[in-house]
Amino acid sequence: TIAGAIVIGVLLHAGNHLACDFPRLVSSSDTDYLKIKDDFGGVKPTYMSLVKGIEGITGVLMVVFMFIAFVLATSWFRRNTLKLPWPCNRLTGFNAFWYSHHLLVLVYILLVIHGIFLYLAHKWYQKS
Structure with a gap:
């Protein structure tokens, strides 16, 4: 069903960020971090600062709202x-x-906000 496909997509997307992207960014060497430091304000983020950012908060809220609707x-x-x-x-x-x-109307609004605040894309036409 459509809801099942959405659940799988959410699990893959959130799991990728929480288990792969965030730990890799937080534990990156100074040399590797220099390549992307401008995207994070020059200060290396912590795991919790990534989760507590606008992207993390909107992502968590979308998952919570979709979970309620799914259940x-x-x-x-x-x-x-x-x-x-x-x-x-x-x-x-x-x-x-x-x-x-x-x-799900709120989820859509949060999705737009979530996409606007992408870390590595700065031009409006690079954001999806």
């Missing part, structure tokens, strides 16, 4: 077959599915 779209929640206790019982049913998918 509430499962047949258990959408068809109200999952019986939750009182305060959470309104998280099931078609209305929860419908309204949670409105979060």
